[in-house]
Amino acid sequence: xxxxxxxxxxxxxxxxxxxxxxxxxxxxxxxxxxxxxxxxxxxxxxxxxxxxxxxxxxxxxxxxxxxxxxxxxxxxxxxxxxxxxxxxxxxxxxxxxxxxxxxxxxxxxxxxxxxxxxxxxxxxxxxxxxxxxxxxxxxxxxxxxxxxxxxxxxxxxxxxxxxxxxxxxxxxxxxxxxxxxxxxxxxxxxxxxxxxxxxxxxxxxxxxxxxxxxxxxxxxxxxxxxxxxxxxxxxxxxxxxxxxxxxxxxxxxxxxxxxxxxxxxxxxxxxxxxxxxxxxxxxxxxxxxxxxxxxxxxxxxxxxxxxxxxxxxxxxxxxxxxxxxxxxxxxxxxxxxxxxxxxxxxxxxxxxxxxxxxxxxxxxxxxxxxxxxxxxxxxxxxxxxxxxxxxxxxxxxxxxxxxxxxxxxxxxxxxxxxxxxxxxxxxxxxxxxxxxxxxxxxxxxxxxxxxxxxxxxxxxxxxxxxxxxxxxxxxxxxxxxxxxxxxxxxxxxxxxxxxxxxxxxxxxxxxxxxxxxxxxxxxxxxxxxxxxxxxxxxxxxxxxxxxxxxxxxxxxxxxxxxxxxxxxxxxxxxxxxxxxxxxxxxxxxxxxxxxxxxxxxxxxxxxx
Ligand code: F6R
Numbered sequence: 001x002x003x004x005x006x007x008x009x010x011x012x013x014x015x016x017x018x019x020x021x022x023x024x025x026x027x028x029x030x031x032x033x034x035x036x037x038x039x040x041x042x043x044x045x046x047x048x049x050x051x052x053x054x055x056x057x058x059x060x061x062x063x064x065x066x067x068x069x070x071x072x073x074x075x076x077x078x079x080x081x082x083x084x085x086x087x088x089x090x091x092x093x094x095x096x097x098x099x100x101x102x103x104x105x106x107x108x109x110x111x112x113x114x115x116x117x118x119x120x121x122x123x124x125x126x127x128x129x130x131x132x133x134x135x136x137x138x139x140x141x142x143x144x145x146x147x148x149x150x151x152x153x154x155x156x157x158x159x160x161x162x163x164x165x166x167x168x169x170x171x172x173x174x175x176x177x178x179x180x181x182x183x184x185x186x187x188x189x190x191x192x193x194x195x196x197x198x199x200x201x202x203x204x205x206x207x208x209x210x211x212x213x214x215x216x217x218x219x220x221x222x223x224x225x226x227x228x229x230x231x232x233x234x235x236x237x238x239x240x241x242x243x244x245x246x247x248x249x250x251x252x253x254x255x256x257x258x259x260x261x262x263x264x265x266x267x268x269x270x271x272x273x274x275x276x277x278x279x280x281x282x283x284x285x286x287x288x289x290x291x292x293x294x295x296x297x298x299x300x301x302x303x304x305x306x307x308x309x310x311x312x313x314x315x316x317x318x319x320x321x322x323x324x325x326x327x328x329x330x331x332x333x334x335x336x337x338x339x340x341x342x343x344x345x346x347x348x349x350x351x352x353x354x355x356x357x358x359x360x361x362x363x364x365x366x367x368x369x370x371x372x373x374x375x376x377x378x379x380x381x382x383x384x385x386x387x388x389x390x391x392x393x394x395x396x397x398x399x400x401x402x403x404x405x406x407x408x409x410x411x412x413x414x415x416x417x418x419x420x421x422x423x424x425x426x427x428x429x430x431x432x433x434x435x436x437x438x439x440x441x442x443x444x445x446x447x448x449x450x451x452x453x454x455x456x457x458x459x460x461x462x463x464x465x466x467x468x469x470x471x472x473x474x475x476x477x478x479x480x481x482x483x484x485x486x487x488x489x490x491x492x493x494x495x496x497x498x499x500x501x502x503x504x505x506x507x508x509x510x511x512x513x514x515x516x517x518x519x520x521x522x523x524x525x526x527x528x529x530x531x532x533x534x535x536x537x538x539x540x541x542x543x544x545x546x547x548x549x550x551x552x553x554x555x556x557x558x559x560x561x562x563x564x565x566x567x568x569x570x571x572x573x574x575x576x577x578x579x580x581x582x583x584x585x586x587x588x589x590x591x592x593x594x595x596x597x598x599x600x601x602x603x604x605x606x607x608x
Contacts, residue, residue: 001073001355001606002085002099003027004179005196006160006170008066008217009187014058020189020196021069022051023244026400026596026603027099027192028073031084034058035095036067037167042095046084065217066170068160070097073602076105077122089129090118093136094163098125099192100156100177101607108152128159146171147212151225156355156607158207160190172213177606178353178381179207181220183234188215193353193377193604195396198239205232206379235379243396251595253399253491257581258450261443263394263404264574267411272436277429278422279415279436284388286370292423294344294370297324299413300332300360301348302605304402304486308348308409310479311573315413319427319435319570320420329360330608339367346372346416350397350405351604352380359608361385374412376405390416399596400603401491403581406483407446407574414439414570438568442575445565449578452562456579459546459560460586463517469494470508470538471580472501473521474531480521480573484580491598492588501534512543519583520558521576523550525569548579 003024007017017034032054033046043061047053051071070085077083086095102108105124108131113119117130128149135145142163150157156176163169172179172190182189182197182204189197190213194204207213207222211230214221223229249255273280297316299309309326316324322344327337329347333356345364349357352375361371361382373386376394383389392408418435421427427435463469469488473481482498489496499508501520512518518538522531528549535545535558547558550566562579588595 001027001602001604003071003192004097004099004158004160004190005069006172006190006215007188008168008170008215009184011063011065013064013067014061016200017067017069018051018055018058020191021071023196024192025051025071026398028071028602029597030072030074030079031081032069032071033084033086033097034061034067034069035086035088035162036061036064037162037164038062038064040164040167042088042092042162042164044086044088044095046081048079048081048084066162066167068095068097068162068170075101075607076124083121083123085125087121087123087126087129089126089133091133092164094129094132094142094161096125096129096159096161098128099158099606100175102127102153102157103155104153128153132161142166143171143214146173147225147227150175150212158192168216170215172207172215174207174211175209176355176358181205181207181213181215183220186217188217188220190215194237194379195244198237199244202236202238204235204237204379206235206384208232237378240395244398251399251585253401253403253585253595256397256399256404257578257585259395260404260407260578261446261450263392263408264411264446265443266393267408268415268439271415272440274436276422277432277436279419281388281390281416281419283390284372286372286388288423290370291344291420293342294322295342297322297344297346298332298337298364299324299326299346299348300329300357302329302354302356304406304483305348305350305354305357305409307479307483307486308406308413310482311410311476312346312413312417314476315417315570316420319417320424321426322420322424329354330356333359333363339364339369341368343367343369344372345369346374347382347386348374348409349380349382350376350402352377352382353604353606355606355608358382358385374409376408400598400601401487403487407577410574411439435568435570438571442567442571445567445575446578449564449575453582456562456582457586459562460583460590462560463546464492464587464590466494466515466517468511468516469496470504470511470516470518471496471498471521472504472518472531472534473498473576474501474527476569476573477521477523477576480576480580483577484519484521484584487581487584488587490601491584491595492591492593493599494587501531504534505537509537509541512538512541514542514544517544517546519580520545520547522547523564523572523576524552524566525572546583548576
């Protein structure tokens with residue numbers, strides 16, 4: 001959701017900055033811009049479209065050793081050059097980039113207009129620039145003007161700003177939007193996450209809410225809004241450069257789908273406690289006595305992560321016998337839920353930066369609710385704010401559509417349910433051992449499904465031109481139906497809905513005709529016969545059915561069949577998800593869609 005870069009150090013900053021910006025393109029990719037300082041003037045270039053368009057118009061930009069840049073995901077104002085960042089105010093004295101939303105921008109804009117400021121864009125961000133100019137006009141030095149302005153802003157921000165009179169300085173600040181500082185001798189880089197920094201620097205500081213930064217080529221200073229210096233820990237991170245290249249795959253999404261045997265293994269590695277027939281987690285930080293007292297679990301997240309929450313809800317009730325619900329973080333944060341000390345909030349997020357999920361945790365904390373975060377991004381806001389953290393260890397996910405991290409979330413939830421169940425004596429040692437053993441078989445079975453890609457490709461040939469699709473699943477496979485539909489709609493732009501199979505006859509059945517295929521998740525388990533009846537209901541109305549089922553299926557009358565290996569009912573969603581991911585991918589490729597950067601989306605949704 002917008003990416004920002006600030007760099008100061010070597011000559012040739014433009015290339016360093018634009019290469020870094022490319023690594024943030026997944027956060028927003030409708031337009032981009034850059035400002036540098038040359039001979040006491042700020043030079044700004046902006047372009048609509050991908051960063052390559054910006055690169056093309058900055059070839060003749062003069063040399064500089066510093067600059068700021070931005071890749072945008074529009075929130076306020078259309079996708080135009082004028083609305084792209086950086087914003088430079090009335091007199092080009094300062095230039096700034098912003099990620100977040102300024103909620104009181106309408107009032108501020110009105111006041112500033114009355115004072116004579118001329119706005120060039122429709123963005124909320126531009127008020128920040130004019131406010132700083134106004135503060136300077138009132139006699140404040142630039143740093144004081146910056147801080148006084150921040151105090152007037154409501155909403156969320158990560159900001160980087162340059163001042164034409166100080167070609168050796170970048171100012172920055174953070175409130176509720178991510179910001180990271182990379183450190184190397186004689187060089188500093190500010191970025192919305194570590195991805196652009198790690199190929200060149202390994203010392204990182206995670207900037208906290210309320211921090212204000214000033215960086216020069218040789219030093220950095222962090223203070224709070226009261227101008228009291230603060231110390232932040234430097235973390236050493238080693239980059240895994242393989243993670244951020246596509247390798248031999250045409251798209252990150254396909255690469256990430258294929259990484260799943262490894263990422264699933266990473267999710268359970270070191271977390272199986274064979275001696276005690278349970279699971280173990282290093283960073284849970286919640287006393288076992290307190291965990292035993294938990295009488296309600298709320299799982300929360302957004303999008304794909306919320307689908308994983310749905311799976312967790314089924315498991316925690318089934319295995320650990322704890323009343324559980326899955327809630328959209330965006331709803332939870334405003335609906336005034338009745339929470340007690342014995343409620344456990346489990347928040348799921350790939351990025352660890354999703355604004356609604358963060359707000360849901362903040363809301364729960366007000367009631368002394370214990371919080372667990374299951375996140376992928378190391379050091380992210382959610383990872384740092386929860387009582388107990390469990391990392392997915394899935395490696396960087398670059399494809400905007402989540403794939404591997406969905407299944408990693410399922411693995412962690414599975415282990416967590418075993419852990420809680422053993423703690424509360426709701427399953428025997430034998431049952432736990434059986435469950436843990438079965439989990440270890442999953443990576444091999446995922447490999448088998450991935451080998452079946454050609455068959456899924458053949459199916460996609462027949463269906464890539466449809467306009468609508470319905471995904472059906474029951475029990476543990478209902479979340480798979482939801483996730484399968486989301487994957488198809490977001491990357492292929494085919495309208496798709498996920499439904500609990502039996503619900504179909506309460507409405508969606510009206511849509512069934514020969515042009516709307518149904519993808520049914522129907523493994524040979526206790527609910528197979530039920531789903532089979534639903535499939536027949538579709539077929540008798542002329543609808544085509546693609547069925548994902550297990551290899552032990554015998555007679556069938558499905559139009560298309562994708563067979564997957566058998567596993568337990570609890571683990572089936574992990575296997576069943578893989579064909580839905582491949583199908584969505586293959587269909588989107590045939591429709592000529594931009595797989596890794598679908599229109600209107602962004603990888604990390606840091607605005608509410
Ligand atoms: C879908 C997708 C989104 C995210 C959602 C939450 O493929 O990626 O629906 O799942 O924006 O993001 P995280 O998991 O980063 O909190």
